Amino acid sequence: MIKTFSSRAGRLSDTNKKFLQLQSDSILKLGEKPKTTQKIVMDIGFGDAQSFICDVTDNPDYTFIGIEPYKKGFARAVQFYEENLPSNMYLFNGDAREFFQEIEYKTDYVRIHFPDPWPKKRHSKRRLITKNFLKTLHGILQNSGSVEIITDSSIYQKHIEELLAQEINFIQIENFPITHKASTFHKKAIKKDHTIKKYILEKVNQSIDP
Numbered sequence: 001m002i003k004t005f006s007s008r009a010g011r012l013s014d015t016n017k018k019f020l021q022l023q024s025d026s027i028l029k030l031g032e033k034p035k036t037t038q039k040i041v042m043d044i045g046f047g048d049a050q051s052f053i054c055d056v057t058d059n060p061d062y063t064f065i066g067i068e069p070y071k072k073g074f075a076r077a078v079q080f081y082e083e084n085l086p087s088n089m090y091l092f093n094g095d096a097r098e099f100f101q102e103i104e105y106k107t108d109y110v111r112i113h114f115p116d117p118w119p120k121k122r123h124s125k126r127r128l129i130t131k132n133f134l135k136t137l138h139g140i141l142q143n144s145g146s147v148e149i150i151t152d153s154s155i156y157q158k159h160i161e162e163l164l165a166q167e168i169n170f171i172q173i174e175n176f177p178i179t180h181k182a183s184t185f186h187k188k189a190i191k192k193d194h195t196i197k198k199y200i201l202e203k204v205n206q207s208i209d210p
């Protein structure tokens, strides 16, 4: 169970509830493969869905799987799907780690934009990005697949850089092919004048478990 859920539950409007109850064609079961021949992008934690739906629209050559436990944001994404029927958008309402445990196919890209930083030391174990999680990502990515992580938390940046210093299953590269609009948390970070860092990690083919 992810700790953030309850704190972010927010009040669900009647419209949110309506779209949460809908059997939308966009919704994947745990680990289900989308019907696509396009490259797949897993978006972990798309939050309120505002930038996510723009990115889906702006990148029609990629199929997105948006994974988000936060119900209000998930409901908004379902609503966008039902009102626009994009052919490149799929959704899962839950924990990305559970979804990844069940998938029997590979993904081309993973995006993690502004993951919850859990800055307090006693909460650091709740951070999504860990050595083990990088290993999971390595397992679900195609050869030369890549991960884009963006964060404005200096504590999370330090944490990621420490992990990457020991990481041999990924190399850092410059380019990620999917464009993105500034998300809600990205805009907040700009307003606060935080230093925003982007890490793009490319899978090194052979999994090495030191």
Ligand SMILES: C[S@@+](CC[C@H](N)C(=O)[O-])C[C@H]1O[C@@H](n2cnc3c(N)ncnc32)[C@H](O)[C@@H]1O
Pocket (backbone or CB within 6 Å): 002, 004, 005, 008, 044, 045, 046, 047, 048, 067, 068, 069, 070, 073, 094, 095, 096, 097, 112, 113, 114, 115, 116, 117, 128, 183, 184, 185, 186
């Ligand atoms: C700080 S918000 C960022 C939201 C959005 N990406 C943005 O940039 O505005 C982090 C999001 O990650 C989601 N999240 C946390 N743990 C997750 C997990 N294990 N799997 C999927 N999403 C998760 C939270 O529910 C939250 O919506």
